Amino acid sequence: MSAAIEMAVEPTTVSQAITTLDPDKSYEIVNGKPEEKEMPGAAHGVISARITIKLGIYLESNKIGEVFGETNFHIGNNQRIPDVAFVAAENIPAEGIPETAWPMPPDLAIEVISPNDLHEKVSDKILEYLEAGVRQVWLVSPKHRSLTIFRSQTDVKVFAGDSELVSEDLLPGFRCGLREIFPAIQISRDPEE
Numbered sequence: 001m002s003a004a005i006e007m008a009v010e011p012t013t014v015s016q017a018i019t020t021l022d023p024d025k026s027y028e029i030v031n032g033k034p035e036e037k038e039m040p041g042a043a044h045g046v047i048s049a050r051i052t053i054k055l056g057i058y059l060e061s062n063k064i065g066e067v068f069g070e071t072n073f074h075i076g077n078n079q080r081i082p083d084v085a086f087v088a089a090e091n092i093p094a095e096g097i098p099e100t101a102w103p104m105p106p107d108l109a110i111e112v113i114s115p116n117d118l119h120e121k122v123s124d125k126i127l128e129y130l131e132a133g134v135r136q137v138w139l140v141s142p143k144h145r146s147l148t149i150f151r152s153q154t155d156v157k158v159f160a161g162d163s164e165l166v167s168e169d170l171l172p173g174f175r176c177g178l179r180e181i182f183p184a185i186q187i188s189r190d191p192e193e
Contacts, residue, residue: 029079037081043142044112046183048083051110054176055086062173065089065107072101075132080125084110105129108170110138126150136170145182
């Protein structure tokens with residue numbers, strides 16, 4: 001039976017639904033149903049990687065937690081996969097980092113906006129993170145070369161241009177110029193010129 005035919009069969013549980021999905025794709029569980037997470041493009045990937053590297057270097061010197069890329073977290077009744085996440089040391093269980101999904105939300109969830117993302121879905125996800133107890137959500141806009149920190153629906157700070165990203169309440173001493181996150185704009189040239 002092909003994967004397309006298997007997916008047409010109505011599963012009765014989330015675990016049954018997951019077993020019928022394409023194993024080469026990532027899925028979030030939203031309202032009890034698998035929702036395919038779009039494969040990131042090149043710009044999205046480099047921005048996520050640069051943020052992960054910057055946080056990783058910071059955390060090597062400041063042992064206050066761990067950074068995770070594309071990791072599954074329980075967010076309320078859903079399972080989400082932020083592009084980058086941070087879990088504070090005091091929230092890592094004594095037995096260590098789980099082999100499977102985190103049973104709780106991260107302290108920081110970072111989402112890089114993709115070209116096909118819908119405003120309403122991104123806004124809903126930010127609210128979902130905050131309502132589940134995520135301390136900060138960073139929303140990164142490659143198009144506008146900006147990063148917005150949401151601490152709540154009303155406590156919002158936008159970093160743009162040449163500004164320096166800081167988050168003293170969650171990551172004391174962390175500093176990162178926005179230019180270090182976004183790739184330099186390059187002009188594609190015709191190789192025959």
